[in-house]
Amino acid sequence: MRHFTEEELIAYQLHETADEQAIHRHLESCSECAALSDSIAETLRVFSADPVPEPDLDRNWQRLRGNLSVLTPESRRGWTHILAWPAAGLATAALVVLAFIGIHAHISAKPNFAVNGHGPLTTQPVDPAIAKHIDAAERLLTEVNNTQGPLDNVTRDQTRALLLTNAVYVRQARSSGDLAEASVLENLGRVLTTLDNEPPTHESAWRLRIEMNTNGLLFDLRVLRQNDTQPQHPGPTQALTQGLTQ
């Protein structure tokens, strides 16, 4: 006589088995399987549904409502969204072609000593305090870039503090002749100023994020930070960019 497994008997007790009749007949003649089946039934009985307390709807609504932002209608999705992906693909392809042309034109051009100074495209060491400042700016911009809705007060305070220190570092970079770094920091200053004066609405935050994505400031900051934190040995990006500028 084939005995049923625990799993088969659990399925039987939960009415999840196809051959319920066969198991039922077997249990009538097999005391061993019947005992196991009873034990499973007892377990299910012990863990039968306890009453669920009633939640306080009003209190929960009041708590929830305080966290609800006002939603705006989704942008109109007409026939134009069908063309969005092909258009994006074409735009990307065009950008790749332009970048390719730009790189080749850049290689054949004479070296740009202004850019090949102490800035993001070099391996020259710089002040570690600037590295710390750039790191903080990068973290802030990344956070703003990944956050929805208006900026909170903490982010605004950080922005203001960074804006003040940034002005010092811009002047320092200019006076030391580091034009590339000064240029990136000036760009950072512009974005920080926009952030600092940003009115608390969704649209302006969104526009700002787009602007940050478009002008590649985050990328510049990352390259700049890499220079600041790894001054001894040129990394692959630095070696590549150095090669391109020569």
Added chain:
Amino acid sequence: MDKAETEAIRKVLTGDRDAYRVLMDRHFCSVYRVAFRITGNEADAEEAAQEAFLRAYNKLPSFRQDSAFSTWITRIAMNTAINLVERRNRDLSYHAPRIADEPSPDGITVTVAATSKQSPESVLLDSEAASLRRAAMDTLTPMERTAFTLRHMEDLPIAEIAAALNVPANSAKQAVFRAVGKLRRSLAPLAGGVQ
């Protein structure tokens, strides 16, 4: 989805936050119920249900209204509750004994309050049984606990549980079976040994 819910969603999407109350009134209790089954206590169930409704609200612009809001919110609530249980399991301090805010006066002992209908012995036995059940449930993984409670206590079909957990139906079924097996073995010492 009926007209009132469709209308409520339309209003919410045009900036009327209070219209969300319609959806909350209709579904909060069932969502809370599911969350309670998964988390096992009122405070966490309330937190999970609230979070589920908040997440659903924020995702409402992308909600495809060809499916039922109730199915959608239940699915979100299950995931939220499972995540909460996993978070609690990682946070060891959450299970540590709490120290009372105010010290007890000297000579005062904690007494088990008996209700007018139950004797102190019966209250004690009930609380002991409840703590054994809780300990047995704690041996289950969040997935097993969810699958078991929803199948056995809420009587939801395996297909629905599997869809909510985003696993194949067979995995959900196996999770239920594993859970029952574990619970049976946890209780076996009381019944005189595992068979």
